[in-house]
Amino acid sequence: MTTRILVGTRKGTFLVERHDGRWRPRLAGHAGMGVNYVARDPFTGKLWALLGHGHWGAKLSVSDDGGATWADNPAQVKYPEGARYIGQDMYEDATSDFGVGWRIATRPATLQKLWVAGFGPGGAVYIGTIPGGLFQSRDGGATFELNRPLWNHESRGGDLFAGDGIGETKWFGTPASEGGEFAPGIHSIAVDPRDPGRLLLAASTAGVIATDDGGQRWRAANRGMLLDHTPEPDAEWGHDTHFIEQCQAEPDHVWQQNHAGVYASSDCARTWRKVSRPAEGVHFGFPITVDPAMGRRAWVVPGRSDQQRMAIDGALFVARTDDGGESWTHLRRGLPQECAHDVVLRHALTNGGGVVAFGSTTGNLYVSEDHGERWETVANNLPPIYSVRLG
Amino acid sequence: MATVHLTPHLFTHFPHLSREPLEVEASTVREVTLALERQAPGLGFYLCDELGRLRTHVNIFVDKQMVRDRRGLSDPVERQSEIHILQALSGG
Incomplete structure (x- = not known):
């Protein structure tokens, strides 16, 4: 049984441990500081907080x-x-009929946000950032280096260290930036448990990106995903993936919550299939988590479309599939069903060993110990919750 | 030697620093930040970004005048200057 939950919030890091039959949160560090992500490196036991x-x-x-x-x-x-x-x-443009102009601008990169961490064997630590950087360490975090093949990828305009590149990017921005710029961000990192040289990333707004050689070459992994609100639905790039997670025991199973629906892959992201059920409320949301032991089981916390982005009809529920997305079960027992307008961000849902936990931007933390069948409210007054991980 | 007064907030992150004003040898604000980095490794990246620009929500005053060159930090510092490094107030 998992006994500890790590929670990153707008005002500090909280540890949630089970004592005397109850989950009890306590402030464990970074009081008053924004904590975007907290996770435990399973290979070293070290805790990492991204402030x-x-x-x-x-x-x-x-x-x-x-x-x-x-x-x-x-x-x-x-x-x-x-x-x-x-x-x-x-930009403001008085000469334009519309009063505004649109231009691309090549900018020097400075760190705006540390967004997600991933871990591999042999001291591998990966950090995803805004603007759109993958930083990697091969020595347990003693040094970090920008992954240049991804930074210089042709989809982003080529090598801008060496020159002006091709002058065009297919990566777009995310409002999650803390720097005020509409810059892209890497928010998902999955290290394949079969081969640590195989990584899946996801970026807002670009989609899923894969490497098979430890990050020397990267390719889009968005086949089957549909940008169904744009003129080019099957574009290779520009997908608004909100989060991906890979099954540890069955790594060919990868799950994705996308702006445009829920997707599943059973071939390690080579192809995706849409498993949304909009009529059943399973479509929009930010987080997704797959059972580490069972690739066809996953959970989402649906929200009402991108126009509202909060719990549907004021009644909070988690949806679970046990059959690869063919069907979904609403899990509501113990969750508030009146006047609940929680928003759950992309890193704030997790599971393992039957425990499922999630937290919302209204400071509510919920835990289930039976795969989501029944829920316990662990806290109502935490700061806005950014991440919930086991560890 | 110029005298540097740090906001108490920074002592939270660099607890080994004495809470007394710091003495630094510097003729520009840039040299002040470099001297502080030597005394407290990491502090420079709290004040400035990778390009050396003063962070948006950090202010430095030299003899009660707010620094003008936020990119190059070329503002002069005298031997008797009093330097205050503050966080700009922002949001909850």
């Missing part, structure tokens, strides 16, 4: 003693000199 200081920028914080004490990691994530990216700007 977003309002004043002092984004920082990596680590704990070697299970969360008792924290310190800034000696190596911080920094874009190397000369790192640039192509962004899009809307």
Whole structure:
């Protein structure tokens, strides 16, 4: 039985442990600081917290003693000199019939947000950032380096270290940036348990990206996904993946909550199939989690379309599929069914060993110990919750 | 030696620093940040981004004048200057 839940919030890191038959949260560090993501490296036991200081920028914080004490990691994530990216700007233009113009602008990259961490064997630590960087360490976090093949990928305009590239990007931005710019961000990192050289990433807004050689070459992995609200639904790039997660025991099974619906893959993201059931309320949302032991079982926390982005009709529920998305069960026992308008962000739902946990931006934390059949309200007054992980 | 007064907020992140004002040898604000980085490794990245620009919500005052060159930090510092490093107030 899992006994600890790590919670990143707008105002600190919380640990939730089970004592005397109850889950009890406690503030465990970073009081007053924005904590975008907290996770345990399963290979080293080290805890990593991705901080977003309002004043002092984004920082990596680590704990070697299970969360008792924290310190800034000696190596911080920094874009190397000369790192640039192509962004899009809307600007005031009195000469335009519309009063505004649109232009692409090549900008120097500075760290706006540390968004997600991933871990592999042999000291591999991966950090996804805004604007759109994958930083990797091969020494347990003693040093970090920007993955240049991905940064310089042709889908983003080519090598802007060396020159002006091809002047066009197929990656778009996300409003999740803390820097105010509409820049892309990497929010999902899945290291294949069969081969740590195989990684799946997801970026907003680009889609799923894969490598088979440890990050030397990258390709889009968006086949089967549909941009059904755009003129080019089957575009290779530009998909608004909200989160992906790979099954540990059956890694060919990968799940995706997308802006445009729920998708599943049973061939390690080579192809995707849409498994949304809009009539049943399973379509829009941010997080998704797959049972680490069973690739056809996954959970989502649906929201009412992208126009509202909150619990449907004020009644909070989790939906689970046990058959690869063929059917979904609404799980409501113990969850508030009146005047509940929770929003659950992309990193704030997780599961393992039968425990399912999620937290909302209204500071509510819910835990189930039976795959979601019954829920316990663990907290109602936490700060806005950004991430919920087991560890 | 110029005297640097840090916002107490920074002592939370660099608890080994004395809470007394710091003395630094510097003729520009850039040199102040470099001197602080030597005294407290990591502090420079709290004040400035990778490009060396002063972070948006950080302010530095030299003898009560707010720094003007937020990119190059070329504002001059005198031997008797009093420097205050503050966080700009923003949001909850």
